[in-house]
Amino acid sequence: MKKILSGVNIAVLGGDDRDLVLIEELLSAGAALAVAGFPQLKPRERLRVMATVADAIMSADVVILPLPGTNDAGVIRAIYAPQELVFTEEIAKKIPSTVPILIGVAKPFLKQLAAKYNLRLIETAEMDELAIYNAIPSAEGAIQLAMQEMPITIHFSQSFVLGFGRVGQTLARTLKALGAETTVVARSAAQLARAHEMSCRTVHFADLANYLGEADLIFNTVPSLVLDAEVLELVRPKAVIIDLASTPGGTDFPAAERLGIKAILAPGLPGKVAPVTAGRILGKVYPQLIVKTLREIGIKG
Numbered sequence: 001m002k003k004i005l006s007g008v009n010i011a012v013l014g015g016d017d018r019d020l021v022l023i024e025e026l027l028s029a030g031a032a033l034a035v036a037g038f039p040q041l042k043p044r045e046r047l048r049v050m051a052t053v054a055d056a057i058m059s060a061d062v063v064i065l066p067l068p069g070t071n072d073a074g075v076i077r078a079i080y081a082p083q084e085l086v087f088t089e090e091i092a093k094k095i096p097s098t099v100p101i102l103i104g105v106a107k108p109f110l111k112q113l114a115a116k117y118n119l120r121l122i123e124t125a126e127m128d129e130l131a132i133y134n135a136i137p138s139a140e141g142a143i144q145l146a147m148q149e150m151p152i153t154i155h156f157s158q159s160f161v162l163g164f165g166r167v168g169q170t171l172a173r174t175l176k177a178l179g180a181e182t183t184v185v186a187r188s189a190a191q192l193a194r195a196h197e198m199s200c201r202t203v204h205f206a207d208l209a210n211y212l213g214e215a216d217l218i219f220n221t222v223p224s225l226v227l228d229a230e231v232l233e234l235v236r237p238k239a240v241i242i243d244l245a246s247t248p249g250g251t252d253f254p255a256a257e258r259l260g261i262k263a264i265l266a267p268g269l270p271g272k273v274a275p276v277t278a279g280r281i282l283g284k285v286y287p288q289l290i291v292k293t294l295r296e297i298g299i300k301g
């Protein structure tokens with residue numbers, strides 16, 4: 001039987017345990033893989049294990065970089081690679097502009113290379129189809145951290161969720177299910193209406209100062225400085241802040257420390273707390289995304 005990725009050559013460059021799961025899922029979907037950065041893998045049917053990025057990308061129809069991508073110098077996050085895997089300018093020159101390059105988030109360095117060599121860079125972390133699934137391990141990881149840090153149960157705690165997008169919604173729903181007194185803080189009337197529909201208490205950001213002093217637990221998902229020094233003055237010293245927003249988060253961490261409030265920036269939770277689930281999510285989303293992209297550029301029928 002023809003599988004969804006039959007006949008598609010994919011280079012997987014580095015990554016972590018999520019990508020090990022993704023590799024198996026891509027093989028199950030029929031793809032032929034050349035992987036670099038996974039010395040523990042043994043070659044088998046449709047799986048070639050390469051030592052270098054240059055070898056892996058040769059004749060690839062699609063290139064996959066890990067969700068965290070590269071550092072500012074192009075070093076690919078590859079936790080099992082015996083030596084650094086680097087996405088260099090030489091590599092960029094070798095990838096045809098028809099080849100989609102999937103990556104979670106691309107650093108400016110890679111975006112500049114993509115612009116210079118007309119590379120088809122596709123950033124996936126912010127796509128709904130990935131971000132909504134990833135909200136599940138993110139929310140569970142945040143609650144796990146909260147449980148470790150708090151001397152009280154989640155049940156009946158006064159839990160505040162700042163921001164009510166993909167992560168905020170899943171977090172609020174999970175907190176509610178655990179019996180937390182859940183308050184959602186958002187600025188959009190539609191999001192506040194949805195939070196109300198889910199039986200959460202709702203507070204507009206403009207009114208945050210009137211309520212924040214009640215919180216035992218504050219989860220921030222807003223990638224802007226919403227918990228600044230002035231707002232933090234209102235937080236009880238015994239409260240715990242778990243900040244999920246992308247680095248640098250939405251908390252003035254030095255101010256929190258001065259005030260004796262425990263505030264934790266918690267990036268990359270899916271890969272840390274549930275790498276297998278996070279890999280399965282990639283395995284569910286990427287094959288469809290690859291087929292859609294190859295169809296758009298007229299490569300797959």
Ligand code: NAP
Pocket residue numbers: 131134135138162163164165166167168186187188191205221222223224226243244245246266267268269270
């Ligand atoms: P999202 O769906 O875009 O939701 C963001 C929320 O923040 C929305 O409610 C948005 O409201 C609100 N917001 C944005 N700017 C605001 C501002 N200046 N003032 C008040 N509210 C504001 O994003 P998401 O997928 O939930 O992700 C949230 C953050 O968590 C991102 O930074 C993401 O990178 C990060 N993240 C972290 C992890 C982790 O493991 N730590 C995992 C997944 C995602 P509007 O709709 O009104 O703009």
